[in-house]
Amino acid sequence: MKHKMSTQKFEYVYQKYKTLLFHIAFSYVKNREDTEDILQDAFAKWLYHAPEFKSEEHEKRWLIRVTVNLSKKHLKLFWNRNKVTMEELPETLEWNMSRTEINLLDEVMALPDKCRISMYLHYYEGYTCREIANILKCTESAVKMRLQKGRKLLKMNLCEGEQNEIRRLSGNI
Numbered sequence: 001m002k003h004k005m006s007t008q009k010f011e012y013v014y015q016k017y018k019t020l021l022f023h024i025a026f027s028y029v030k031n032r033e034d035t036e037d038i039l040q041d042a043f044a045k046w047l048y049h050a051p052e053f054k055s056e057e058h059e060k061r062w063l064i065r066v067t068v069n070l071s072k073k074h075l076k077l078f079w080n081r082n083k084v085t086m087e088e089l090p091e092t093l094e095w096n097m098s099r100t101e102i103n104l105l106d107e108v109m110a111l112p113d114k115c116r117i118s119m120y121l122h123y124y125e126g127y128t129c130r131e132i133a134n135i136l137k138c139t140e141s142a143v144k145m146r147l148q149k150g151r152k153l154l155k156m157n158l159c160e161g162e163q164n165e166i167r168r169l170s171g172n173i
Contacts, residue, residue: 115150
């Protein structure tokens, strides 16, 4: 077992990273209860199995990597493969966001897995392509391609939504 840790240290780290890790896990499993289970497991791994960290950034990246791995493992479970509840997204993510920002986040969360996590880490958390590649254990060029594909899909989805809104409004005139 890892050395004893003060309650204050645990509480500090938990409060600091819980929202970030929640959003990452939720982007994979799309279910509040499963996301909370993954967070509990991630912090248990941190408490009992974390290495000595060189910096807070190293600790943050380690927690993100653990959360991604636990989320992927969760999705591989037989009874979780077909579970989708994107309707929970707006009320689940407790952000102070405008309706437009929530709609954009909804569109990002609807992207394919590889694009979604790369887009989220880059645009919402501010990670560089190199940092995302290290976190996701892939090449930097793979991250750039995922971002490019994600932007293209996002643009197509947003343009399609605009066209549908114009058609809906013009039908009411």
